[in-house]
Amino acid sequence: MALDKNQIAQRIAREVKDGYYVNLGIGIPTLVANYVQENINVEFQSENGVLGMGPFPFEGEEDADVINAGKQTITTLPGASFFDSATSFSMIRGKHVDLTILGAMEVAQNGDIANWKIPGKMVKGMGGAMDLVASAENIIVAMMHTNRAGASKLLKKCSLPLTGVACVKKIVTNLAVLEVTEKGFKLLERAPGVSIEEIKAATEGSLEIDGDIDIPEMKF
Amino acid sequence: MALDKNQIAQRIAREVKDGYYVNLGIGIPTLVANYVQENINVEFQSENGVLGMGPFPFEGEEDADVINAGKQTITTLPGASFFDSATSFSMIRGKHVDLTILGAMEVAQNGDIANWKIPGKMVKGMGGAMDLVASAENIIVAMMHTNRAGASKLLKKCSLPLTGVACVKKIVTNLAVLEVTEKGFKLLERAPGVSIEEIKAATEGSLEIDGDIDIPEMKF
């Protein structure tokens, strides 16, 4: 059965290792924070200028001066720090942030990502996404395998304007976990009960499968 | 009579205007702080990371963590701030410091300055001087008109390795105040009792004199 958004987040949380500084994009990536293993130490960075983000505040404790990049009120944990935007992107551009998790409209089999603009529609902007994908060593995309019209979002080549080139390392969708390799999307795991045929059908880009029988179901 | 070092500093102090942020080099420039008019507001920046420098500390109040670019113990005045080296040179490179006063071994009539290296001798380094002269809008050189051997330090062309090109605006020596113009060193003022002939004799570079009789003696 295909995963829901929370399950995608839960699966991605397994990629978050002890000692990682992590930047979470808006949408599914934000949910990842809820599933990080409790016995590891992780700090969340938000590009508007905070490291060591905690949960949302209790009612009445919201502070207009303490928000995340989604403009949501947040709290900070002990050891947190605030800083300016240039310093924030120094952390990102300088590869001090270990893992970036973000959503996408399309990913190409060479790792190109498109997630900021649909020609003809209102364009809201790239925010920090272009800096993040141009710099991060490790980028995981969290998204549905297909769009609302049923078309694959894992493509030979992106059709939408790019956010970054050859940068995505891993993709976790409602159907599968895939790695971007030189040969295309390498299938690593299937969602429980989802067949390889289903994944093949939903993937327009080149799908690399090492021995059909061995693709394991996801573990959480 | 030619000026002594304190008198050179005293004359330069008249160039320090209300509201100026000033960077003082080592040597005669350091003395300028003693002569700034009392009724104007000036702040001294030191490139090692302090704005709002005050006088030396009283005995027993020295702090190894509060020094100037000459490595001397200092104090700070109300309104002072400390910052890192990159920020310090942002102030300098970004033209936020209004006036730089520094010493020189040689100045050329096009405004070139040499003050950091004598080939064949031990070279100590340029410190912040190259950043200062490359960036400052207003650079005044404080120096003796001639070197110990009696040779002019105001030259057609510098013979020593340069610190910066076409940057010096004004020179105050023991003999004269001169402005760097397209035609060369324009004589603005003479030291009290020093003749134009003496200044001509001590200046190897092109000396521009607007009507010999009108060159006034320095005022303090």
Add this chain to the structure above:
Amino acid sequence: MITKTVNGVQQALEGIESNMTLMLGGFGLSGIPENAIAQLVRLNVNGLTCISNNAGVDDFGLGLLLQKKQVKKMISSYVGENAEFERQMLSGELDVELIPQGTLAERCRAAQAGFPAIYTPAGYGTEVAQGKETREFDGKMYVLEHAFKADFAFIKAWKGDAAGNLIFKGTARNFNPNMCGAAKITVAEVEELVPVGTLDPNQIHIPGIFVQRIFQGEQYEKRIEQRTIRQKG
């Protein structure tokens, strides 16, 4: 000490004219120069180019200038919370240049620090890099981006003193420090103007040299865009 205090927002904005380029601090509605924006509305200057990460919401922040059609061009990284903005952009009334957020921050910092341009990897291979010089260093591609040139920078800080020293609070810091000294005139408004000597010289975020004018804002709404909370217990 050099004094930067001006007598309120009117004096703070003296010299503002139509068709100028302005930098405005803030991320979303957090840390925006509320009093300066209100005065820009009152002065009714127009044809403005605004460098600001976001464009406010319909009835707050830069949205107030957009409502009155005072803005000719926005240079931002994200402008998604503003219906009037969308209308003007789609109708072509408003010119919009979208640039990566880190590039925005660093083009401000370059102006502040006297750098003419920077090489950043952000936007390489995308339409952001179109028409721009690109260059390889150590096998990675970078885009040359130029320092901004602005007439005024409007900054919102938490505390400040007459020397122009500033301290920011929380994530309301954001672009504000990077815009200080990045325009010809930097105008800082603060929630609290404290006596000189009160701020620890060791703990000043922006030394006064980067600020030309400072005043205490009359009031701050500090509106919250997304009030997210959790339940107790």
Add this chain to the structure above:
Amino acid sequence: MITKTVNGVQQALEGIESNMTLMLGGFGLSGIPENAIAQLVRLNVNGLTCISNNAGVDDFGLGLLLQKKQVKKMISSYVGENAEFERQMLSGELDVELIPQGTLAERCRAAQAGFPAIYTPAGYGTEVAQGKETREFDGKMYVLEHAFKADFAFIKAWKGDAAGNLIFKGTARNFNPNMCGAAKITVAEVEELVPVGTLDPNQIHIPGIFVQRIFQGEQYEKRIEQRTIRQKG
């Protein structure tokens, strides 16, 4: 929270090898990583390239490494207070690259911030620019200077916590913040390691993400180079 605390200077310098490139904070003898330098002497690694604004004095700071001939090359802006340095330099034992102070700071900051190179006006038209690319922007000439690449950065801060957050004191700040995160491994030594949560998140000079290892130095001499005083009354 990610913990950076190590068990003293020995553990802090694990992985140091001869022929590495090191960054060392400090201006003159102010804000130098005294404990790390002492350990480098004990470890007797040599062939080191040291990026540091100054080179210490004969019997303190980097001078201790020079005495033991552990340094192959110095990259500094000013090296004037050290007789042994002078001897080694003039005899050709020691390679010295002198660069402008602001360029030194910004080449560190470029490494920290992921910029491959910067354009600075400093040194244009001088021998510092020889063999380097120069370029005109808006009628002014600039020199292309590359980000440093270093193995270790040794930082001295005033206070720090287990998360790696740092606060500096006075002008002992200098190059230290710019070198944090500018090398593969950043080792911070502090006068006081305070409990996590003690430092105000608003007042941290360097967030812990830029620091890999932190420890409290055993002792600090904090020698004064030029003790200048005035008379009372």
